Amino acid sequence: MRTLPDVLRRALAGPLPGSAAQMRMAPRLEGVAPPRVAEADFRPAAALLLLYPLDQGWHIPLTVRGSALRHHTSQVSLPGGRLDAGESPEAAALREAEEELAIDPRGVEVIGPLTPLPIGVSRHVLHPIVAVAPRRPEFRVAEPEVERLIEMPLAALRDPAVVRSEQRPYSQPPHTMMDVPYFDVCGVRVWGATAMVLAEFVALLPDVK
Secondary structure, three states: OOOHHHHHHHHHHOOOOHHHHHHHHOOEEOOEOOOOOOOOOOEEEEEEEEEEEEOOEEEEEEEEEOOOOOOOOOOEEOOEEEOOOOOOHHHHHHHHHHHHHOOOHHHOEEEEEOOOEEEOOOOEEEEEEEEEOOOOOOOOOOOOOEEEEEEEEHHHHOOHHHEEEEEEEOOOOOOOEEEEEEEEEOOEEEEHHHHHHHHHHHHHOOOOO
16 A cells, blocks of 8 residues: 555656646636736745644644734745745755744655745745655744644545635735635635645545545
């Protein structure tokens, strides 16, 4: 029987689900389409999608972003941030995860990247990096950048019943309401770029329990 890391290595070595899977969880506003490619002024960022075993199942650490941050305050996110000069997405994702949650990069195996995701609101292109740890990291939350840690079971994320939607105001002109899909997991609503990344990840694993 193949383990989850084995499944991930094979899946990430082949064609990715890509934008089609991401767009299933994209906020929708009539007349305003999410960017499909990064524009010239988009800055590179990276996020770590880490899987680790806990309570006989695989989990993914998410953060609730600090309310004093410039972008995406109080949203649920993967640990991550902007690339430093000359830094690779893999190195940036590991660095940010260590800074935000004290995840030791020496205990993490990087499996590979998902599809880069342009984020029009913050003018970034996000590079999600999938990794696996053989045991639960000794997390330590870096306040005030991170308000709290959420340990999300992979099994909960894969339940179709957790996918819902709501109306939210669009943060830029024309400031009308938009339809926002989200994952209702662990008592929080995971939406926006994080939900789009997780949607592509789930699409890689149709047969994994």
